[in-house]
Amino acid sequence: MVKFLLQIAADLENLTNLQPQEGCNDPNFSYLFKLKCERCGELSQRETCVSLNETVPLPSGKATVNLVQKCKFCGRDGTLTMMPGHGKPLTQEMCEERKFSPLMMFECRGYEPVDYVFAGGWKVESLRSLSFSIKILRLVHLMSISYSRGGNCRK
16 A cells, blocks of 8 residues: 655745635545556556545445556556545745645555646635635646655655
8 A cells, every 4th residue: 555645836926725626625626647557557548537525345345445447458456545634725835935735645556646637626815805716727737746655655
């Protein structure tokens, strides 16, 4: 089992609190990744979508995960489980200090998430008006995914 922590960084000017529309633990927010098989190294041709509100039972039926997928090249099953409670909004202060903000933790077995794709469903607040917020429709930079095989995530 490997845990991956998805983190983002951005240059925000007069903006703060960049995060998924309903917060970092938004059950409807979709995370899109390409997945790399840990056995054969095959990279998925399409992005895989996972969200907190979509779970499937393991083939053994003993637990649920957010994704069960079979590698098209070697046939190995892999799983991905989202672990909420690790995310926080990216603030103006973090941007000025060139720090990353954690979004979501993923526990992966058999797959490694790579090439995170920013899609719709983001919001950000203006520093000049407390009531102003906008939706970010598309961000284009892959930020970082860090992991530890011992269960601790690097920040």
